[in-house]
Every structure is written in structure tokens, then in C-alpha cells.
Amino acid sequence: MTLQTHRRRLRRILAATAVLALICAGQAPAQTFDLPDLGSSADTLMSSGAEIRLGKAFMRSVRESLPVLDDPILTSYIESLGLSLVAADPSASGRFTFFVIDEPLVNAFAGPGGYVGVYAGLMLAAETESELAAVLAHEIAHVTQRHLMRSIEDQSKLSIPATALLVAAAILGAQVSADAGAAAIAGIQAAALQRQINFTRDNEKEADRLGIATLANAGFDPYAMAGFFERLAKSSRVYENKAPEFLRTHPVNTNRIADALDRADDFGARQRPDGLRFQLARAKLRQRSYDRAEQAVSHFRATLREGRHRNETAERYGYALALERAGRFAQAKTETASLLAAHPSLQEFILLDARLDLKQGQTERALQHLRQAISLSGQSWPLRIAYAKALIAAKRPNKAMDELMTVARLRPGNAMLYELLEQAALKAGNRAATHRFRAEKLYAEGDVEPAIRQLEIALRQRDIPYHDAAQIQARLDTWREEERDRKRDKKGRAETSLQVLR
Numbered sequence: 001m002t003l004q005t006h007r008r009r010l011r012r013i014l015a016a017t018a019v020l021a022l023i024c025a026g027q028a029p030a031q032t033f034d035l036p037d038l039g040s041s042a043d044t045l046m047s048s049g050a051e052i053r054l055g056k057a058f059m060r061s062v063r064e065s066l067p068v069l070d071d072p073i074l075t076s077y078i079e080s081l082g083l084s085l086v087a088a089d090p091s092a093s094g095r096f097t098f099f100v101i102d103e104p105l106v107n108a109f110a111g112p113g114g115y116v117g118v119y120a121g122l123m124l125a126a127e128t129e130s131e132l133a134a135v136l137a138h139e140i141a142h143v144t145q146r147h148l149m150r151s152i153e154d155q156s157k158l159s160i161p162a163t164a165l166l167v168a169a170a171i172l173g174a175q176v177s178a179d180a181g182a183a184a185i186a187g188i189q190a191a192a193l194q195r196q197i198n199f200t201r202d203n204e205k206e207a208d209r210l211g212i213a214t215l216a217n218a219g220f221d222p223y224a225m226a227g228f229f230e231r232l233a234k235s236s237r238v239y240e241n242k243a244p245e246f247l248r249t250h251p252v253n254t255n256r257i258a259d260a261l262d263r264a265d266d267f268g269a270r271q272r273p274d275g276l277r278f279q280l281a282r283a284k285l286r287q288r289s290y291d292r293a294e295q296a297v298s299h300f301r302a303t304l305r306e307g308r309h310r311n312e313t314a315e316r317y318g319y320a321l322a323l324e325r326a327g328r329f330a331q332a333k334t335e336t337a338s339l340l341a342a343h344p345s346l347q348e349f350i351l352l353d354a355r356l357d358l359k360q361g362q363t364e365r366a367l368q369h370l371r372q373a374i375s376l377s378g379q380s381w382p383l384r385i386a387y388a389k390a391l392i393a394a395k396r397p398n399k400a401m402d403e404l405m406t407v408a409r410l411r412p413g414n415a416m417l418y419e420l421l422e423q424a425a426l427k428a429g430n431r432a433a434t435h436r437f438r439a440e441k442l443y444a445e446g447d448v449e450p451a452i453r454q455l456e457i458a459l460r461q462r463d464i465p466y467h468d469a470a471q472i473q474a475r476l477d478t479w480r481e482e483e484r485d486r487k488r489d490k491k492g493r494a495e496t497s498l499q500v501l502r
């Protein structure tokens with residue numbers, strides 16, 4: 001998605017939310033959004049089923065308005081870091097989903113239903129893995145302490161889709177506040193709302209306190225929270241008006257930093273070398289941050305020549321990725337070969353190598369290496385996706401579909417997977433499946449009506465096996481019902497607006 005389209009989409013969402021934001025702003029916000037007393041029965045107000053639906057609706061708004069990265073390497077890295085922290089937080093339960101947003105902002109957020117987003121800019125600003133983990137641990141604590149949910153539950157008048165939009169605008173809206181027109185107004189209101197929703201001082205303090213314990217439990221440096229905040233605050237003083245978004249949404253003052261230091265003293269310092277995957281993820285993001293491939297090539301060539309880097313392996317990986325992007329496949333292949341020689345089982349290098357093989361027409365070689373890698377670490381879904389892509393290139397679309405279905409069962413609702421499935425089905429000449437997977441992709445992106453139309457077309461295909469038809473029919477029934485609910489919600493929302501305006 002281009003920046004243009006996503007701005008446009010965000011504007012559309014914000015315009016739709018402007019009314020809602022206005023209503024809430026005029027509705028004695030101090031009462032509406034105040035944090036209920038701790039220990040109140042707030043937890044039980046919204047059922048977990050409702051929260052899951054709210055989370056999904058929120059995530060669809062995020063996907064519609066922000067460039068969520070579908071890169072398997074970066075997603076699997078942030079996911080494994082996030083889940084290792086969740087495992088170290090004794091109060092964490094339920095589902096968490098971690099994802100990266102392809103923008104240079106230094107920020108992160110936690111939405112309803114355990115959806116935690118991290119901006120690429122924050123991953124690049126973190127100097128150590130403990131610093132990145134500190135921000136994730138802080139966001140995880142917001143989720144486990146139900147800070148957002150407690151505020152939302154007071155909004156019981158609103159339907160789930162309306163609440164999801166409101167939350168999305170509140171969490172994501174501030175970044176377009178510079179835009180003209182309705183979006184600007186909505187942006188400002190959403191920003192005000194945002195402060196009321198989940199950034200009360202008590203919530204921030206609690207998220208820091210629990211986050212630091214989680215950091216220490218997971219073996220990271222508990223001082224990283226205070227350290228990162230302090231560095232961000234300092235850099236924002238140097239570059240006036242350029243405070244990182246994270247500080248705007250999570251205001252840091254000397255008090256807060258002192259509290260974080262005190263809390264870290266409870267655990268004591270922990271030296272921990274950064275994981276290689278952290279360094280590789282940053283090298284990949286750094287490479288992507290250049291507009292032109294040749295700029296990225298020059299950057300990495302210079303840092304390698306001058307030794308200006310923290311980890312040579314990661315820097316070479318960035319260089320190889322830049323060469324790949326510049327179309328210099330042979331050179332990229334040589335770099336990758338030496339990386340693989342030192343780390344033969346690292347999926348980052350295996351995937352790059354296989355991609356270069358495919359680009360150079362070495363399809364069988366790519367297939368063979370990926371098959372071998374999967375037999376050694378069958379758990380890796382990025383390897384399976386790469387294998388399926390190679391199978392499509394090798395004109396074996398049916399086998400590719402089998403592989404992709406295995407991954408889709410483990411990671412349902414992933415638009416990128418369904419897009420690949422659609423490609424494979426099309427190549428296999430399976431028209432019913434093509435429409436069915438196109439439907440799943442549209443649905444994952446939040447376009448329910450067009451998704452329903454695709455399923456209807458799928459059912460009309462002549463070659464469709466009975467079992468598949470039954471499955472598609474069941475899916476169609478569920479979606480139609482959802483669409484009916486949504487339309488009812490829309491009507492309800494209009495009525496709510498009227499009520500409040502009166």
C-alpha cells in the first residue's frame with residue numbers, strides 16, 4: 001500500500017470517527033474516560049467473546065489505515081520477542097498478537113484483544129534488545145492490567161464496530177493531526193481522547209512497574225526502561241518539536257524516570273548480549289528505510305569498510321539485502337554464502353539464499369534447500385511460506401496450496417497467506433478455490449461485502465467438490481450474519497449519536 005492510499009484510508013476512517021469523537025468530547029469526558037477504581041468489577045463488564053470481536057474489528061481498522069508489515073522475518077521476530085515477555089508475566093493470559101508498522105515513527109501501542117503494534121522507527125531507535133523489550137513489556141502490562149478495556153467498558157452505549165473505530169482513531173489518530181480539514185479536527189480530538197483513555201499517570205506508572213518486573217523475569221536488563229525513556233526525552237530536547245511519538249502518548253518526566261530506576265533497583269542490573277535476530281531485524285529495517293536501493297548499498301558498504309557497526313554479521317546481512325534490492329543477485333549470493341557458512345541453520349539467511357536462487361532461475365536448488373531446512377525446523381512458518389512460493393515458481397501449485405493451508409490453519413486471518421493461496425489456486429486452474437481464497441483475503445482486510453460476493457461466485461463454479469461447497473456455504477452463512485449485525489450496529493450508532501446530540 002502506498003503512503004498516499006493509506007493516508008487516504010486513514011482520513012476516511014477519521015472522517016467517519018469525527019462525529020463519534022465530537023460526541024465523546026462533549027460528553028463530560030472526565031467522567032466518561034476516568035479510570036475506574038482498581039479492584040472494581042470492571043473486568044466482568046465486557047465478555048471475553050466481545051473483547052475478541054472488538055480486537056478483530058480494531059485490527060481491521062489498523063490494517064486499513066496503517067502499513068502493517070507482512071514480512072515473515074520481521075513479524076516472526078517481534079512475535080517471538082513479545083511472546084517470550086508474555087511468558088515471563090505471571091498476570092498475562094489470553095491471546096497476544098504482535099506486529100510491525102512500516103513507518104519511521106518512534107512509537108508502540110496496545111489495542112483491545114491483545115493486539116500490540118510496534119513502529120519500525122521504534123525498533124531502529126532502540127539501541128539494545130532490552131530497550132525494545134522494555135517498550136513491549138510496558139504495552140503488555142497495559143493489556144494485562146486492562147487499562148484500555150476498563151475505559152472502553154464505560155462506553156457500553158456504543159456497539160463493537162463503533163467502539164473499535166473510536167479506539168483506532170484515539171490510538172492512531174494523533175499522527176495525522178497536521179493534515180488539513182476534518183482529519184485534523186478528528187486528529188486533535190482523537191489525541192485528546194487518547195490521553196484520557198489510556199495514558200493516565202497511574203496507568204503509565206503501573207505499566208512501567210509491571211513491565212520492569214517482566215523484563216527482569218525474562219532475563220532482560222530491567223534498567224533498559226528508564227534508559228530508553230531518558231534517551232528519548234534527551235533527543236526530543238535536542239530536536240525541538242520533534243519529540244518521539246512515544247513520549248507524546250506516554251509522557252515521560254524526571255519523576256517517571258526516577259521511579260523506573262528505583263523499580264529496576266529491586267532486581268539489579270543484568271548484562272545480556274543482544275540476540276542476533278534483533279540485530280538482523282534492525283539491519284533489514286535499516287535497509288528498507290532507504291528510498292533507493294543504491295543508497296542502501298552505499299550505506300552498508302561504508303559502515304562495513306569503516307567498521308561503524310555493532311554487529312558485523314547483521315551489517316553484512318543488510319548489505320546482501322541491499323544488493324538483492326539493487327538487482328545485483330550474483331554479488332548478493334556471494335555475501336549470503338559466507339553468512340550461511342557461519343550460520344547454516346538461521347532462517348533469515350536460508351530465506352535470502354532461496355529467494356536469490358529463485359531470482360536466478362535456480363528453482364530446484366531453492367526447493368531442495370528449503371525442504372531440507374523445513375525437515376530440520378518444521379515449526380518455522382516463514383520457511384513454509386518461502387517453500388510454497390518456490391513451489392508456485394516451480395509450477396507445482398497444488399503442492400503449494402497444501403503447504404499454505406498448513407500455515408493458514410496455524411495462523412488464520414492472515415491476508416498475505418490468502419493472497420498466495422489465491423495465486424496458487426489460479427495457477428492450478430481451480431476457479432472455485434481462487435474465488436474462495438480471494439474472499440478470505442478480502443475478509444481478512446475487513447472488506448466483508450466484496451468477500452461475500454466472491455464466495456457466492458465460488459459456489460456457482462461447476463467443478464466444485466461437495467465437501468468444499470458445504471464448507472463455503474457455512475462460511476457464507478457466518479459472514480452474512482456478521483454483515484447483518486454490522487448494518488444493525490451502524491443504524492444503532494446513528495441512533496446513539498442522535499440521543500447524545502439531544
Ligand SMILES: [Zn+2]
Pocket residue numbers: 138142204207249250
Ligand atoms: Zn503506556
